[in-house]
Amino acid sequence: MTYRVIQTKTAFKYPEGKLWGPYAEERDAQGRVSLLREHDGDGVIETGEFGAPCGVMASV
Known part of the structure; x- marks a missing residue:
């Protein structure tokens, strides 16, 4: 099983739905x-x- 995120509110330069x-x-x-x-x-x-x-997200 894998996971994904559906963006529901615009952030950065990416619109909802990304x-x-x-x-x-x-x-x-x-x-x-x-x-x-x-x-x-x-x-x-x-x-x-x-x-x-x-790949895994890098820690910020």
């Missing part, structure tokens, strides 16, 4: 949602089979 991931670990998807929220955005996490996971 997909982030897939991530192998839920904590990485949660990190993306946290980062979006820090920049006045938001997102929701979906689980499923979305292909090969991307």
